[in-house]
Amino acid sequence: MLLPRERGPLSRRVLQTLRTGPGSSRSTTAFTELALGPDSVVTDEDAQLALWTLYELHYRGFDDAAEDLEWDPTVLRLRRTLERRFERELREAVALRLRSLPGEAPVGETLLALPATSTGPSPAAYLHRHASREVVVDFLRERSLQQLKESDPQAFVLPRLTGRSKVALAELLYDEFGGGRPERLHQRLFAEAMVSVGLDPTYGTYVDEVGALSLASANAMSMFGLHRRLRGAAMGHLAVFEATSSVPSRKIAGGMDRLGLPPAAAAYFHEHVEADSVHEHLAAHDICGAMVAEEPGLREDVLVGAAVCLHLDELSALELTERWNPTAPTAQEVAS
Amino acid sequence: MRLSGPDDVSVRSCPGGPDLVRGATLVVDDDGVQHEVTRPVVAICRCDRSSRMPWCDSTHKAVRPR
Numbered sequence: 307m308l309l310p311r312e313r314g315p316l317s318r319r320v321l322q323t324l325r326t327g328p329g330s331s332r333s334t335t336a337f338t339e340l341a342l343g344p345d346s347v348v349t350d351e352d353a354q355l356a357l358w359t360l361y362e363l364h365y366r367g368f369d370d371a372a373e374d375l376e377w378d379p380t381v382l383r384l385r386r387t388l389e390r391r392f393e394r395e396l397r398e399a400v401a402l403r404l405r406s407l408p409g410e411a412p413v414g415e416t417l418l419a420l421p422a423t424s425t426g427p428s429p430a431a432y433l434h435r436h437a438s439r440e441v442v443v444d445f446l447r448e449r450s451l452q453q454l455k456e457s458d459p460q461a462f463v464l465p466r467l468t469g470r471s472k473v474a475l476a477e478l479l480y481d482e483f484g485g486g487r488p489e490r491l492h493q494r495l496f497a498e499a500m501v502s503v504g505l506d507p508t509y510g511t512y513v514d515e516v517g518a519l520s521l522a523s524a525n526a527m528s529m530f531g532l533h534r535r536l537r538g539a540a541m542g543h544l545a546v547f548e549a550t551s552s553v554p555s556r557k558i559a560g561g562m563d564r565l566g567l568p569p570a571a572a573a574y575f576h577e578h579v580e581a582d583s584v585h586e587h588l589a590a591h592d593i594c595g596a597m598v599a600e601e602p603g604l605r606e607d608v609l610v611g612a613a614v615c616l617h618l619d620e621l622s623a624l625e626l627t628e629r630w631n632p633t634a635p636t637a638q639e640v641a642s
Numbered sequence: 643m644r645l646s647g648p649d650d651v652s653v654r655s656c657p658g659g660p661d662l663v664r665g666a667t668l669v670v671d672d673d674g675v676q677h678e679v680t681r682p683v684v685a686i687c688r689c690d691r692s693s694r695m696p697w698c699d700s701t702h703k704a705v706r707p708r
């Protein structure tokens with residue numbers, strides 16, 4: 307994969323640093339902080355692209371960036387500046403939703419009840435009933451940013467867990483990674499869905515085309531996965547991600563059948579109808595429940611991660627439906 | 643419904659949802675049809691509304707909203 311195209315001053319600065327190496331940049335710019343404006347970084351494609359690019363050093367890397375930049379202090383400092391703001395904004399955005407939750411229920415139950423608090427348009431319902439072939443292709447292109455590395459961010463969490471929660475995460479990941487059969491790897495099923503509708507499944511191909519919220523959704527998972535401090539948020543996010551997958555997946559598969567798309571397109575979604583009916587219980591009870599039982603202080607972050615997943619899904623739904631149906635309200639309007 | 647496997651088979655019921663089953667290699671439904679287990683953990687439908695019996699497909703959420 308090659309470095310993406312810049313989308314503004316923040317991504318320009320990050321890309322310059324990665325392209326030339328921090329040592330060769332002018333000392334004055336190498337050591338000045340990234341200047342973040344007053345606007346939200348969650349819906350800012352420039353900030354999110356900058357962060358996505360920095361995170362990819364930890365996944366597949368770039369052919370035109372040196373591999374040892376992954377742990378370069380200057381590069382990490384750029385990442386830290388963006389992450390601090392991103393995390394703060396996400397926590398602020400979900401604070402109200404979390405205050406309305408009952409405080410005493412077991413965390414697993416609270417997690418599985420949370421998706422019912424979600425509001426706004428449903429891309430899955432639109433894909434099911436109304437979407438054209440072009441819209442379905444657009445949806446797959448947007449989702450490719452996360453789904454071609456599906457479960458990779460959560461795999462970073464495994465060494466930070468112990469006992470029951472570790473075993474349950476390993477069970478979940480084993481299923482996501484094909485259960486011993488490379489042809490069942492979920493990342494690969496997604497790549498095959500892309501190919502079946504004429505998209506290029508090469509990792510990172512569409513990064514220059516996807517919206518801010520697709521980048522932000524991928525980035526939230528990376529931020530939660532890469533920081534041990536945020537392990538609770540990573541697993542709470544996973545629980546809601548799994549719990550909001552099965553029913554929408556069935557609708558999306560139905561929409562693909564309505565349009566007569568090749569079976570490989572819907573196959574990924576059929577698999578998730580069944581798999582995520584298992585995974586939501588594994589994640590909510592066996593992973594998050596066990597984590598919180600062992601370390602009660604993690605409860606708050608588990609719920610923060612869960613609510614962040616819903617929040618970003620809602621914004622992403624607005625971004626997509628606004629594009630597919632331009633009379634809908636915009637993500638920026640709702641976020642502010 | 644009959645569950646079989648080489649070792650211990652464990653079953654945990656999820657309130658309002660499926661049974662989570664570990665350790666089974668085969669699920670034999672009430673008509674005697676055998677279903678091979680291909681996941682480390684499977685969810686067996688208990689609401690009888692799944693369209694992928696014997697597996698849970700989350701239809702129970704529409705039956706009993708939580």
Ligand code: FES
Nearest residue numbers: 687688689698702
């Ligand atoms: S228990 Fe989930 S569909 Fe029946």
Ligand SMILES: [Fe+2]
Nearest residue numbers: 456482492578
């Ligand atoms: Fe998956």
Ligand SMILES: [Fe+2]
Nearest residue numbers: 548581582585
């Ligand atoms: Fe899953």
